[in-house]
Amino acid sequence: MRGPQRWLWLWCGYLSLALAAVGAVLPLMPTTVFLLSAAWCFGRASPALRARLLANPRYGPTLRDWQDHGCISRRAKKAAVFGMALSWLVVAVAFRNLVASAIAAACLVMVGSFIVTRPSRPG
Numbered sequence: 001m002r003g004p005q006r007w008l009w010l011w012c013g014y015l016s017l018a019l020a021a022v023g024a025v026l027p028l029m030p031t032t033v034f035l036l037s038a039a040w041c042f043g044r045a046s047p048a049l050r051a052r053l054l055a056n057p058r059y060g061p062t063l064r065d066w067q068d069h070g071c072i073s074r075r076a077k078k079a080a081v082f083g084m085a086l087s088w089l090v091v092a093v094a095f096r097n098l099v100a101s102a103i104a105a106a107c108l109v110m111v112g113s114f115i116v117t118r119p120s121r122p123g
Helices: 004-025 032-045 047-054 061-069 073-097 098-118
Strands: none
Touching: 004 032, 004 047, 032 061, 047 061, 047 073, 073 098
16 A cells, blocks of 8 residues: 555554553553554554564464454453443542443443453464
């Protein structure tokens, strides 16, 4: 890919990578979702950058498991569900609004259900 489209994909990939870095530090912000997004964007703009991300010793195995098998490790599932429960608690306490809490809970239950039903290992 060449031209403005390539630059847009690169920009989106680097933005996703930056958000993943923030997520690695802040407990309520996801990391893996943004790494998956970065890998996808880099795959459109620069296969070398995507390969570099997939080869990362810390995050590469998780990204490859998702890409190749749609797997999410048990540890990641536990962390995601815990993070979502904590996020819901923050919303419930901060807003003190039954409707906002119910909407947040419904969204988090749907996302959590998706995460929990993914396979934990290839097979």
